[in-house]
Amino acid sequence: MPYEAATQLVTDVITCANVYNLSVEKRPNEERDSSNIYIHAYSELSSYLRYLFIYYDSLVSEKDLKNIIDEIELIHYIKNRVLRQKKVYIITYNYDVFLERLLKLADIPFSIYGFDDSKADVILFKPHGSISFSFKIKIQEYSPYNIRDLIAESISQNSTDFEIKYDLQEDYPIVNAIIPPAGDAERFGFGWIKDIRKGIDEIVSKSTSKDEMMIFGLSYWHVDRNELDEILLSLDNKMEVRFVNPKPPTALEAVLTSLFKNYIHFSNSKLIVEDIADGE
Numbered sequence: 001m002p003y004e005a006a007t008q009l010v011t012d013v014i015t016c017a018n019v020y021n022l023s024v025e026k027r028p029n030e031e032r033d034s035s036n037i038y039i040h041a042y043s044e045l046s047s048y049l050r051y052l053f054i055y056y057d058s059l060v061s062e063k064d065l066k067n068i069i070d071e072i073e074l075i076h077y078i079k080n081r082v083l084r085q086k087k088v089y090i091i092t093y094n095y096d097v098f099l100e101r102l103l104k105l106a107d108i109p110f111s112i113y114g115f116d117d118s119k120a121d122v123i124l125f126k127p128h129g130s131i132s133f134s135f136k137i138k139i140q141e142y143s144p145y146n147i148r149d150l151i152a153e154s155i156s157q158n159s160t161d162f163e164i165k166y167d168l169q170e171d172y173p174i175v176n177a178i179i180p181p182a183g184d185a186e187r188f189g190f191g192w193i194k195d196i197r198k199g200i201d202e203i204v205s206k207s208t209s210k211d212e213m214m215i216f217g218l219s220y221w222h223v224d225r226n227e228l229d230e231i232l233l234s235l236d237n238k239m240e241v242r243f244v245n246p247k248p249p250t251a252l253e254a255v256l257t258s259l260f261k262n263y264i265h266f267s268n269s270k271l272i273v274e275d276i277a278d279g280e
Helices: 003-026 037-058 062-071 073-083 098-105 191-205 225-234 250-259 269-278
Strands: 088-091 110-112 122-125 129-135 162-164 176-178 212-216 240-244 262-266
Touching: 003 037, 037 129, 037 176, 062 098, 073 088, 073 098, 073 212, 073 269, 098 110, 098 122, 122 191, 129 176, 191 225, 225 250, 240 250, 250 262
Parallel strands: 088 122, 110 122, 212 240, 240 262
Antiparallel strands: 129 162
């Protein structure tokens, strides 16, 4: 299948799931056809993504990460803030656990909001899920692996139903906490998503002009904009904002320039460390 056709098919599947979830929220008593091929395809996609990223994770050894950790400016930045007793809140839409693995190697304590009650100074929010979010009920050993319809079966997915796991080679939970790209997390009624969204709303609403925001990469595709705009509009517009991206989306850069008075774009993460050092 050509790339464009495949992309359109995936977008159709996810759009269908988004609308289906919204209808469940708006009209909970209405009968629905849970056998819809798009709904089942969505569950297949979510499952596929989890195990694809687990596979990618297995390709990178601890030795590989140790060899590059000194070159990763983000880790230096976080460590610097922790040493200065600053709170660091990280909102990431990545499914992988490379950041978590790097933080561990750097001996930087952290917690995953909604799943970890530790009082670490570094708190990660993963509103689109993670391969590390492992549902406590597993598929029994030697049982056939059946992909379940996450939406249609209405399986309870509260934060307490999950555990955080990093050893994932033999981990087969009955559901996956993954919101595929282009999925609108706000339309899903799962408890873990609501908990994380509530936590994000709390920290951004308390932001002040003395805070600073760092943005690394970040897509600004049309399907993500509602979720991202809600966060950006809730932040104090006088805070310092630094955006690191060699080729930033022009729409996102225009938005950041118009919303924040102290906005700077960096094409290289090394420049940001130098800029921070000069300001201290």
